[in-house]
Amino acid sequence: MEPVTLLFALTTVSYLIASLLYLTAMIGKREGVGSLGRWVLLVGIVVHAGVFAVRHSMVSGTPVTSMHESLSFFAWCLVLLFLLLDLRFRLSVMGAFAAPLATGLMIFSALSPDVVVPLNPVLRSWLFPVHISFAFLGNAAFALSFGAGVMYLIQDRMLKSKRFNRVYRMLPSINVLDRVNYTCLSVGFPFMTLGIISGAVWANLAWGSYWSWDPKETWALITWFLYAGLLHGRLTVGWRGRRAAFFSIVAFMFLLFTFLGVSLLFDGYHTFEAFSMP
């Protein structure tokens, strides 16, 4: 096995183990197991960084140019942001959401053809890693905000319908879930904004125009407006709880479409083929 494949497999296994630990922690109400999951996740993210380091030296450039690499990078950003979030909130239920999601992304990444694509010279710029880092960190933050939103709606349902069952016991308070949802939103929004701005600047360097209504750009803008609206609602109108949680779920659906749907359905220079040499 090549070293990079081995590292990739190691990462996936650590994420998987962390997922199982977090799920055990959530279902069995064992916080100790959750903190073990945190350490396993920490090992995973370091090994995962190694994967990118090796790939970076293989292509001597930013190694995020195929579906395989994108998904894997998404997983890395997700775990990174979760671990940062964990510093503040210590919620093993969020781990039980983030770790399996990262594992799933790694598995889909493994199933996508692993091609090493040298970047089109026109696109070579320091702005490329900046753009994708911001974009993916934004995506990851919104994914966590989505997870907290879903849990909020479930727990709210339990409280309102007065069903005090297992799920009710497992989930934390709605107040905490609302705060997590909001924190992730306020972290994700600047990232997404910077991602779009850096993308525009980069486009100007490469093609001489800031904005060209490429499908990805259009959909990203729609998603951005949705999140901007949500943030505005929270900050000034006083939206919170159910409405905010519901909104963050809808916005995330748009984000998913922007990230995956657009790349698969439309042509444009955000498809992976466009990265390679003509």
Added chain:
Amino acid sequence: MNIVVVGLSHKTAPVEIRERVAFEADVLTSCFAQVLALPSISEAMIVSTCNRVELYAATMRPEQACAELQRFMAECHGLTPAELNEHLYSHTCQEAVRHVFRVTASLDSMVVGEPQILGQMKTAYGHACDGKSAGLVLNRFMHKAFSVAKRVRTETAIASNAVSVSYAAVELARKIFDSLENKTVMLVGAGEMCELAAKHFIRYGVSKVLVTNRTFSRAESLAESFDGVAVNFANFREQLHRVDILLSSTGSPDYVISAADLKAACKMRRYQPMFLIDIAVPRDIDPAAGRIDSVYLYDVDDLQGVVQSNLKEREKEAVKADQIVDQEVGRFHEWLSNLTVRPTIVALRKQLEEVRQKELQRTLSNLSDLDEHERKMLDAMTSAIVNKILHHPTRLLKQLDCNDDKLRYLDAVQMLFDLSVHPPSDDLSELPEE
């Protein structure tokens, strides 16, 4: 050595009997002396709480010990054995160990998982230590029981959910607000359950208490006891937006708080959640208010529902706890049976070794022309013979389960080989925990 338990609890005896057989702390010392004076008892301990009265003893003759303890208990409290015996249970050996472990871990309590019993057991053990009636066996036994209780507490969720209505309210509030610090509670009307719940809330960090009542002086005196503020009943609705948690229990036949009142309050507090408990019957708060997004409204039946589901959860956890207890009973019993058999086996080995050494020396002094190697061979052969002979009896003695049969075997061995066996003293190091 064996453990026996004789006693009664809320499961077997009504309170009239329980209060008659309870042991007061000041008579314990003389009771210990009486129990230890019984022929078959070598160590003893007395547990006396409002729900149970139990005697624990270490003995070599479990059957006899049980009978003696039963008689003692009846005589001590001036009851006839016939009156008392229908309420008494007796456990010996493994069953006794299991019983005490379950009691200490609060699995035998009236409310499974309640925490007081562990403290009561520790006090009872403390009395036994002070009265010098607990020795090697009971010391080890009770320490094990405490560690089992701790394991149960940390490895199961047996005590993690509320089983009283007022505490259930706190638990619900924490599923809404997470922390209750800096929250404001309002009491509308006065009721015992309201006051109790308010006390719980304050213990969990609620900082501000508002009290309102139709009779203002009543509100004032209640507010004083909570270090809170009394609010005039005529305009308490104007304060609703400041309230995070509201407990209502007025005697009013109509709704005291309407959905519209709450809607207005919610808007003023920017839709921060409000947790309302309506303890009054007929109800004080319009149930339609529960449909407002940020209002979480519960009545007494809902809180009872929480308690019921928590009790069910405890029962599930109790099953897990019993598995832990089973494991620990096995381990402790092994140690205990080793403790019984070990001195006899040690004495037996020592005796045969002495015979072997004596005969070996005599033979060797007659055969003076043997070289070092041949001497060693003889030594090894004799020691192999002794080991082979002892192998089966040793194993049999160790395997024997705890009952009087075993003692007969031990007696037989001691008589056949003319062993003088000393009961084990406090030499714990000689008996490693296996």
